[in-house]
Amino acid sequence: MKTHTLLMPLDMHLHLRDGIMLENVAPLTAYSFSGAIVMPNLVPPVTTLEDVTAYKERIMAAVPNDFFEPYMTLFYKNYDKKFLASIVDDVTAIKLYPAGITTNSEGGVSSFDIQEMRETLEAMSTLGIPLCVHGETDGFVMDREAEFMTIYEALATNFPELKIIMEHITTKAAVDMLDKFDNLYATITVHHLLLILDDVVGGMMMPHNFCKPIAKRPEDLDALLSVALEAHPKVMFGSDSAPHPREKKESCGCAAGVFTAPIALQLLCEIFEQYDKLDNLQDFVSDNAQRIYGICPEFKEVTLEKRPFVVPESYSGVVPMYAGNTINWAIETVD
Amino acid sequence: MKTHTLLMPLDMHLHLRDGIMLENVAPLTAYSFSGAIVMPNLVPPVTTLEDVTAYKERIMAAVPNDFFEPYMTLFYKNYDKKFLASIVDDVTAIKLYPAGITTNSEGGVSSFDIQEMRETLEAMSTLGIPLCVHGETDGFVMDREAEFMTIYEALATNFPELKIIMEHITTKAAVDMLDKFDNLYATITVHHLLLILDDVVGGMMMPHNFCKPIAKRPEDLDALLSVALEAHPKVMFGSDSAPHPREKKESCGCAAGVFTAPIALQLLCEIFEQYDKLDNLQDFVSDNAQRIYGICPEFKEVTLEKRPFVVPESYSGVVPMYAGNTINWAIETVD
Numbered sequence: 001m002k003t004h005t006l007l008m009p010l011d012m013h014l015h016l017r018d019g020i021m022l023e024n025v026a027p028l029t030a031y032s033f034s035g036a037i038v039m040p041n042l043v044p045p046v047t048t049l050e051d052v053t054a055y056k057e058r059i060m061a062a063v064p065n066d067f068f069e070p071y072m073t074l075f076y077k078n079y080d081k082k083f084l085a086s087i088v089d090d091v092t093a094i095k096l097y098p099a100g101i102t103t104n105s106e107g108g109v110s111s112f113d114i115q116e117m118r119e120t121l122e123a124m125s126t127l128g129i130p131l132c133v134h135g136e137t138d139g140f141v142m143d144r145e146a147e148f149m150t151i152y153e154a155l156a157t158n159f160p161e162l163k164i165i166m167e168h169i170t171t172k173a174a175v176d177m178l179d180k181f182d183n184l185y186a187t188i189t190v191h192h193l194l195l196i197l198d199d200v201v202g203g204m205m206m207p208h209n210f211c212k213p214i215a216k217r218p219e220d221l222d223a224l225l226s227v228a229l230e231a232h233p234k235v236m237f238g239s240d241s242a243p244h245p246r247e248k249k250e251s252c253g254c255a256a257g258v259f260t261a262p263i264a265l266q267l268l269c270e271i272f273e274q275y276d277k278l279d280n281l282q283d284f285v286s287d288n289a290q291r292i293y294g295i296c297p298e299f300k301e302v303t304l305e306k307r308p309f310v311v312p313e314s315y316s317g318v319v320p321m322y323a324g325n326t327i328n329w330a331i332e333t334v335d
Numbered sequence: 336m337k338t339h340t341l342l343m344p345l346d347m348h349l350h351l352r353d354g355i356m357l358e359n360v361a362p363l364t365a366y367s368f369s370g371a372i373v374m375p376n377l378v379p380p381v382t383t384l385e386d387v388t389a390y391k392e393r394i395m396a397a398v399p400n401d402f403f404e405p406y407m408t409l410f411y412k413n414y415d416k417k418f419l420a421s422i423v424d425d426v427t428a429i430k431l432y433p434a435g436i437t438t439n440s441e442g443g444v445s446s447f448d449i450q451e452m453r454e455t456l457e458a459m460s461t462l463g464i465p466l467c468v469h470g471e472t473d474g475f476v477m478d479r480e481a482e483f484m485t486i487y488e489a490l491a492t493n494f495p496e497l498k499i500i501m502e503h504i505t506t507k508a509a510v511d512m513l514d515k516f517d518n519l520y521a522t523i524t525v526h527h528l529l530l531i532l533d534d535v536v537g538g539m540m541m542p543h544n545f546c547k548p549i550a551k552r553p554e555d556l557d558a559l560l561s562v563a564l565e566a567h568p569k570v571m572f573g574s575d576s577a578p579h580p581r582e583k584k585e586s587c588g589c590a591a592g593v594f595t596a597p598i599a600l601q602l603l604c605e606i607f608e609q610y611d612k613l614d615n616l617q618d619f620v621s622d623n624a625q626r627i628y629g630i631c632p633e634f635k636e637v638t639l640e641k642r643p644f645v646v647p648e649s650y651s652g653v654v655p656m657y658a659g660n661t662i663n664w665a666i667e668t669v670d
Binding site for chain 2: 140141142196197198200201202204205206207208210214217218249250251252253254255256319
């Protein structure tokens with residue numbers, strides 16, 4: 001039986017939510033990942049040191065062992081330098097949402113005024129705190145990410161020492177930015193390596209494939225695959241796994257988000273093997289992130305096996321991507 | 336109170352289904368329209384004179400009065416000339432579906448081989464039977480209609496005497512064809528004069544706005560509005576109103592189709608008034624179709640009034656577009 005071993009897998013973009021949902025989903029990630037960048041878009045968002053500390057405690061209480069590190073983030077606002085200096089040891093990154101652009105982002109940034117953001121972003125540069133960005137405008141749904149490139153360009157050129165992570169990129173336009181600016185990086189989800197808009201609304205309407213940014217065109221998928229499969233040194237895996245209760249997905253007005261946490265490594269093995277690039281998966285799923293973020297996760301060794309695995313219909317009421325379908329890799333052991 | 340009167344409104348593209356659904360929805364169209372082109376994509380599709388006659392009888396049994404004419408269509412196959420001559424008095428048009436492209440289209444055309452289609456299409460030209468076409472390829476969902484333009488071009492140039500109706504057009508590409516070929520015409524739905532892809536998947540996922548062809552880009556909407564509002568002489572209103580039971584729309588794997596029959600005239604008044612083009616609505620909703628198809632519907636006079644109208648949450652279990660929302664025109668009298 002063909003196997004593949006991954007060391008210290010990292011999920012550099014994860015939604016764990018809170019309360020019962022947190023208790024249900026956090027163990028699924030903690031089982032197979034050494035650590036994850038945890039998004040701060042709770043209600044209300046995570047904006048203080050107390051919020052960060054308390055949320056981290058709730059996460060640790062929800063995971064069954066100590067071999068998982070939640071890398072905590074703050075919800076971007078214009079913070080002053082003193083505050084940022086006080087939280088630098090407790091926060092791995094700060095996540096910027098344009099206001100209203102996705103789930104629980106109402107308190108985000110409504111205008112990208114570089115001067116207003118300067119104190120915060122210069123302090124982050126100095127302190128070495130990366131800026132994670134949900135890069136979408138409020139334009140036409142297929143153009144939102146491409147339209148945001150001018151904002152990335154303004155941020156990258158005004159703050160050349162700031163590490164800027166273009167989160168969950170979905171377009172060739174974003175891929176093309178990677179080699180234009182030294183301080184731009186990106187995460188890519190597993191579902192954006194598999195889906196195009198056809199998988200959302202091309203046949204029947206598929207709510208469990210519906211997310212923001214929405215899956216794009218075939219040529220965008222090709223561009224994402226090209227940098228992921230080569231494990232481009234500025235690209236990291238970030239699942240953007242986003243759990244919603246089944247009733248919020250399978251209803252009129254379905255919420256955005258694809259739930260992939262428990263099947264992400266299996267699907268990544270399948271994709272990378274399909275293109276004969278399994279040797280690059282370690283970089284994509286851990287080593288690039290360790291280098292970019294300067295983090296040293298605790299040891300974890302995950303061995304996957306090539307054998308049929310039927311994706312469960314639900315994990316505690318949350319429907320995963322490919323629910324009920326058979327995929328070709330399964331997790332065999334975690335040490 | 337502002338009012339607007341329409342004479343003999345016609346819906347040149349309508350799904351009435353069969354059985355209980357037919358009984359529920361047919362009266363809604365018959366109430367305010369003088370006639371409608373009735374689509375033949377039943378299961379199994381309408382392909383014989385017996386099918387046409389029996390379906391027409393079921394429709395007439397479902398409508399409460401005699402002032403509604405169902406213009407019957409056949410499901411396109413390669414029919415011989417003799418058969419076509421035998422049905423010319425009973426069939427208003429023949430509807431062509433690419434195989435598998437939309438609801439109940441599995442028996443459609445799988446390759447557009449002009450030579451194989453020649454006998455049928457030449458006979459239709461001679462007999463004056465229009466060809467109604469669902470013009471989509473099986474390509475990327477946003478490109479399917481634009482990609483089909485080469486097939487329209489081949490049909491239009493090979494059969495210059497055939498009236499070809501591009502059904503429910505959604506793109507600038509299709510609009511641009513109208514003035515290129517004398518024998519190309521089009522229907523436009525009311526929902527494609529209101530929706531873009533943003534209204535389907537730009538915010539939450541909205542199944543009741545999900546249809547095929549899918550709503551497109553803002554510039555496509557502008558192109559559709561330009562020819563509809565001017566009542567371009569080759570453009571007709573066709574609702575493509577497509578009822579599905581609520582449970583087939585509000586579920587994982589939602590079926591394609593927007594149900595507009597009972598609110599179409601109200602919405603058209605609202606749109607045409609908004610652009611100060613109410614004077615052109617009569618042409619768009621009846622006169623152009625009468626001239627293009629050579630039909631003389633029975634007299635019906637529908638007077639609409641500008642006043643708030645709350646769209647019902649459902650009509651016999653079928654959820655209409657804008658359910659629960661207030662629109663600005665209502666039907667006042669039908670004589």
